[in-house]
Amino acid sequence: MTIATERKVQAPGASEKSAPAAATDFPAIFGELQDELASRGSRRVTHLRQSAIRRFAELGFPTTRHEEWRFTNVKPLVRTPLTVAAPAEGSAPTVTAAELERYFYPDCTQLVLVNGRLAPELSHLEDLPAGAVVSSLADAWQSHPALIDQHLGRYASFDEHAFVALNTAFHRDGVFLYVPKGAVIDKPINLIVVGAAQAEPVAFFPRLLFVAEESSQVTIFEQHVSVGDGAYFTCPVLEVVAGANSTIDHYKLQRESTDAFHMSTLQVKQHRDTNFSSHCLSWGGSIVRNDVNATLDGENCTSILNGLYMVEGKQLVDNHMRVEHNQPNCYSHELYKGILEGEARAVFTGRIYVEEDAQKTDAVQANRNLLLSNKALCNSQPQLEIFADDVRCTHGSTVGQLDELAIFYLRSRGIGEEAARSLLTYAFAADIVTRVKLPQVRRDLEEFLFRRLPKGEIVRQAV
Amino acid sequence: MSLLDIKNLHAGVEGAEILKGVDLTVNAGEVHAIMGPNGSGKSTLAQVLAGREDYEVTEGTITYKGEDLLELDPEIRAREGIFLAFQYPVEIPGVSNVYFLKAALNAIRKHRDQEEIDAMDFLTYVKGKMEIVKMDEELLHRPVNEGFSGGEKKRNEVFHMAVLDPVLAVLDETDSGLDIDALKIVAAGVNSLRSEDRGFVVITHYQRLLEYIVPDVVHVMIDGKIVQTGGKELALELEEKGYGGHEREARDAAAASASPA
Secondary structure, eight states: OOBOOOBOOOOOOOOOOSOOOOSSOHHHHHHHHHHHHHTSSOHHHHHHHHHHHHHHHHHOSOOTTSGGGTTOOOHHHHTSOOBOSOOOTTOSOOOOHHHHGGGOOTTSEEEEEETTEEOGGGOBOOOOOTTOEEEEHHHHHHHOHHHHHHHTTSSSOOTTOHHHHHHHHHOOOEEEEEEOTTOBOOSOEEEEEEEEOOSSOBEEOOEEEEEEOTTOEEEEEEEEEEESSSOEEEOOEEEEEEOTTOEEEEEEEEEOOTTEEEEEEEEEEEOTTOEEEEEEEEOOOSEEEEEEEEEEOSTTOEEEEEEEEEEOTTOEEEEEEEEEEOSSSOEEEEEEEEEEOTTOEEEEEEEEEEOTTOTTOEEEEEEEEEEOSTTOEEEEEEEEEEOOSSOEEEEEEEEEOBOHHHHHHHHTTTOOHHHHHHHHHHHHHHHHHTTOOOHHHHHHHHHHHHHHSTTHHHHHHHO | OOSEEEEEEEEEETTEEEEEEEEEEEOTTOEEEEEOOTTSSHHHHHHHHHTOTTSEEEEEEEEETTEEGGGSOHHHHHHTTEEEEOSSOOOEEEEEHHHHHHHHHHHHHHHTTOOOOOHHHHHHHHHHHHHHTTOOHHHHHSEETTTOOHHHHHHHHHHHHHHHOOSEEEEESTTTTOOHHHHHHHHHHHHHHOOTTOEEEEEESOTTHHHHSOOSEEEEEETTEEEEEEOTHHHHHHHHHOSHHHHHHHHHHHHHHHSOO
């Protein structure tokens, strides 16, 4: 064990008297941009946009008085004046391949979104099976309107979520992925969502829709990266539809600059006999919120939701999960691990909801945190809501420090103290690293750890 | 010059004194056994030798190869040739046993101004050492001690020792909890490493180990002090009579020193 002292997480009260005045008036901006936005997508989408902005006007930005945002204060974002308008013709930010090269993976279909818009010159498709669609959402509105209308906005609800509402109202582009019945996309999709900082902070709302039909299979990497320094706000929403008996593996690497605000939602709907896995790796950003919601709507579904976050300085990362077991004989497994340095903060909320009919549910949830500094803080709240009576559900949460005895053990073999601490920190992260099956992602994660950890070269040698 | 010279060593943790004046001299080529009941301070002595910072040395000196050992950090002691085989080896998930050893060996070699060993040479070197403790190759590639049985962990400690090639090896109850077959393997491993240049301090609770690792000197430790020193026959004597007499003496001595003269 690398965790010496394990204790139940205390939830210190967070207080905030009233909602701060927002520096960006999104409803007013929506009024100004209405015509432009209405040109994107069907009439249904336009209506959806209108409902979403109305709902946002009612909800406002969340404050720490909201139960779901108790420990995540988004005030720094709310107080940042943001540009939402599309850049004027010819002044759109350009990003070169050289700037993104380290995010390119060989042998992948590659899609690059720059500030929410597809950059065709940086994107290419590889060996897609017949009937498969990988395109910008903007193109798909023209080419596959019926499919979009059938799915877009049907899963990620904005009723109680201000950021999903903003994305639904303001999204201009994104990615549409469609895998037809029985098709297997061999080569992973590498989706690079770039935030290119501008003179003034910009806001953008990538909208991602992945539909996998019956017995199909696909693997997706979703990387969030920054080019240049400076604040921006990215607010992606991803809806995933897993058709019966499909297999979808999703990896998200959130590796943006520490000036970025990142509020994301992943909503997956699983039909019967599906295998869905998500690995959410977060080490960038200023304030990062990852909502991951899985709805298990058929029997015999498997949902694996893993995560690793490593934050330092004044970064805040909030992983917020909800797994809904609506049908019997499903399995869900969540393991989120976090490493906190400096004055960083981490929040974990995991709710497993088991419907009355969802007998024989097998749900496991764990959140483990390693604090490397006295000033780092973690709030972890696993929650179970169970209405069925024949289930196996467990949850657990720990916060601890490196085990001094283990450090001594390593030092007694000749390893220096700093390297010993780094080795044990790596060891803490290792069970997430080993769960990342794809070599490209795994190598990137390992590289990150070797670079971040002091004496990382010794760690590299020793693992 | 002796390899290790401990004089009047007092040490404790959080104000409680555990070692109350230990004297011990170990020469290169010698195997010293330290026996004693639970709580007598044997493991504390081992940990103090390896540099565990939880223990505070309040009095006395430890001289190793003529240098003040207490000045050195644990990793420097290791690089200078001190090895402690832990009573309870620590599990380190995600860190492979073999790569970890390579990193450790290279840290030691670097300290000694030797060239770092490359992966191929290291593997050849390690394979030879594995035979010493009849280690399963599978354990080489597993994370350090993770999921190892008690016996495998102890064997792994002796394997680490063989690879790191120490000058002074301290074995802290390496025999405890081993069945006879495992004990024989561990003892044979230690015996194969006996040499003129190397000293051993073998801490044990049971005389049985000393049938297989025959010591040059046996010490009895009671209540933080070495109360008797003798040849290997002392171990047999203790086996027959137990520590009872010594413990009584220690109690009487403590009572005498506590009461006003």
